[in-house]
Amino acid sequence: MITRESIPALRRGIRRKFDATRNAHVLLGPERVIVLDDIAAAITELVDAKNSVARISGLLAERFSEDAAMVETDVTEFIRDLVEKGLAAV
Amino acid sequence: MMPSPPLALMAELTHRCPLQCPYCSNPLQLLKAGQEQDTAFWLGVIDEAADLGVLQIHFSGGEPTLRPDLGTLIARATARGLYANLITSAVLLNEDKLRALEQAGLGHVQVSIQGAEAANADRIGNYKNGHQKKLDIAALVTKLGMSLTINAVVHRQNLGELPAIIDLALALDADRLEIAHVQYHGWALRNRAALMPTREEFETADAIVAQRREDLRGKMVIDYVVPDYYAQTPKTCMGGWGRQTLNIAPDGRVLPCHAAETIPGLAFARAGATPLRDIWYNDAAFEKFRGTGWMQEPCASCAFKEIDFGGCRCQALALAGDEAATDPVCHLSPRHGEILEMAGAESQADVRDFTYRRI
Numbered sequence: 471m472i473t474r475e476s477i478p479a480l481r482r483g484i485r486r487k488f489d490a491t492r493n494a495h496v497l498l499g500p501e502r503v504i505v506l507d508d509i510a511a512a513i514t515e516l517v518d519a520k521n522s523v524a525r526i527s528g529l530l531a532e533r534f535s536e537d538a539a540m541v542e543t544d545v546t547e548f549i550r551d552l553v554e555k556g557l558a559a560v
Numbered sequence: 561m562m563p564s565p566p567l568a569l570m571a572e573l574t575h576r577c578p579l580q581c582p583y584c585s586n587p588l589q590l591l592k593a594g595q596e597q598d599t600a601f602w603l604g605v606i607d608e609a610a611d612l613g614v615l616q617i618h619f620s621g622g623e624p625t626l627r628p629d630l631g632t633l634i635a636r637a638t639a640r641g642l643y644a645n646l647i648t649s650a651v652l653l654n655e656d657k658l659r660a661l662e663q664a665g666l667g668h669v670q671v672s673i674q675g676a677e678a679a680n681a682d683r684i685g686n687y688k689n690g691h692q693k694k695l696d697i698a699a700l701v702t703k704l705g706m707s708l709t710i711n712a713v714v715h716r717q718n719l720g721e722l723p724a725i726i727d728l729a730l731a732l733d734a735d736r737l738e739i740a741h742v743q744y745h746g747w748a749l750r751n752r753a754a755l756m757p758t759r760e761e762f763e764t765a766d767a768i769v770a771q772r773r774e775d776l777r778g779k780m781v782i783d784y785v786v787p788d789y790y791a792q793t794p795k796t797c798m799g800g801w802g803r804q805t806l807n808i809a810p811d812g813r814v815l816p817c818h819a820a821e822t823i824p825g826l827a828f829a830r831a832g833a834t835p836l837r838d839i840w841y842n843d844a845a846f847e848k849f850r851g852t853g854w855m856q857e858p859c860a861s862c863a864f865k866e867i868d869f870g871g872c873r874c875q876a877l878a879l880a881g882d883e884a885a886t887d888p889v890c891h892l893s894p895r896h897g898e899i900l901e902m903a904g905a906e907s908q909a910d911v912r913d914f915t916y917r918r919i
Contacts, residue, residue: 500670
């Protein structure tokens, strides 16, 4: 269950890097490659085992001048997907 | 249309292996130590792969830890930004060796198990006390902070252990469990009558995996490879021919998949002699079944042709006698009924002994 207080972190062995060939950030893990779009790259940059879902959402809402509640819904959904793919844990 | 850059490189460093699993994915004609490529060759391959856009490298075999240069290769891959995976039987590893690989940058270790019950597992791999050794090493993988996958190939002679296999992976704190029904090529094809589960056994396994997957959501990922013969639609073999992956054999030949050499008439370029980039974009073997232009009916007009890319070419050859035919595991293949019937008959065969994989 992911709440706004949840603090996500990349699971052990998962790496995030910039890939020059695809000109995009990627998440790499066991049998998993995720090419991140700009929004996903911005979210994962803040997934650091310190920031809560609420804080990540707040920072992004401010940065992109978007509605905070809407951003939080999207961030929660994205984090849930990462957790289910075994790339992040909360 | 120009293909996308490859995502992954499968580096089969050696065919040598202390285990003798009867479903080994290596070819029947195994390469000997003297035919293997040296360290300089593989370092060159890693550099070329990184330049080509490869993101993941799988160090595989045979048993890759037999190569004393494994740490050197992992270090180079890591330095070039590749995510290094080790696919191992684990029986030759110890804490010092594993620590050195971790220091070199290894991110993920996939440890194979042959079952959950030691005596049966050791019989399947034909390696004494292998099972316990694997469990010890698997525990070390996570202790050293690396991601752990447990890989279990399942078949008639261990499918009853499936719930225990899942529990074992959980007890080992695995991040991921790969449950793969045997794919019937090479050695497995030779041992098919000893390995094929019954349809009922398959359906029970299927239900167990579906249930446990749901229960373990967010805790442990279960990747599941269904047995082709009981499937309705073919698997997207290799993610599509020449779409995602390069496979390099121990002697340096570059293949679209590890079984591609079973297809007669395909010639494979050698890395080192031909630039990897040229092989990926121009090699005739990679072009042969790339995309959908090569397809016959019923694939050619199928709505799923860009989903499964017609299934497995090697299996089409092995079962239908034509590598360009629809994979006979597809319910639309004219051979599908025949395959199902044969699987059903072999699943009842009174065969328990294996032809073990040997060089």
